[in-house]
Amino acid sequence: MESIEKVLQCDCGFEARAEHEDGLTAEVRRHAWEAHGMALSPDQAHLLTSRAQLDATAPSRKPAGEAVHDPSQNVMSDREEQE
Numbered sequence: 001m002e003s004i005e006k007v008l009q010c011d012c013g014f015e016a017r018a019e020h021e022d023g024l025t026a027e028v029r030r031h032a033w034e035a036h037g038m039a040l041s042p043d044q045a046h047l048l049t050s051r052a053q054l055d056a057t058a059p060s061r062k063p064a065g066e067a068v069h070d071p072s073q074n075v076m077s078d079r080e081e082q083e
Helices: 023-035 042-057 079-080
Strands: 006-009 015-018
Touching: 006 023, 006 042, 015 023, 023 042
Parallel strands: none
Antiparallel strands: 006 015
């Protein structure tokens, strides 16, 4: 079974990488302290990594103002109705 590397990107540009969840949590805690002066508990770091992984796999949504006509649904957005 092949191991999948876990990656988490910080808003500052830092990337934490690890083969396992525990390693990623440790990297996040270390970076938070060294770069941002944040003392995260293991649970806080785990929550951050879990949430980031969920966000990364979630389908993206367009803001309501950016919606366009969906021919498969025959629905028009607010933007098109105004034009």
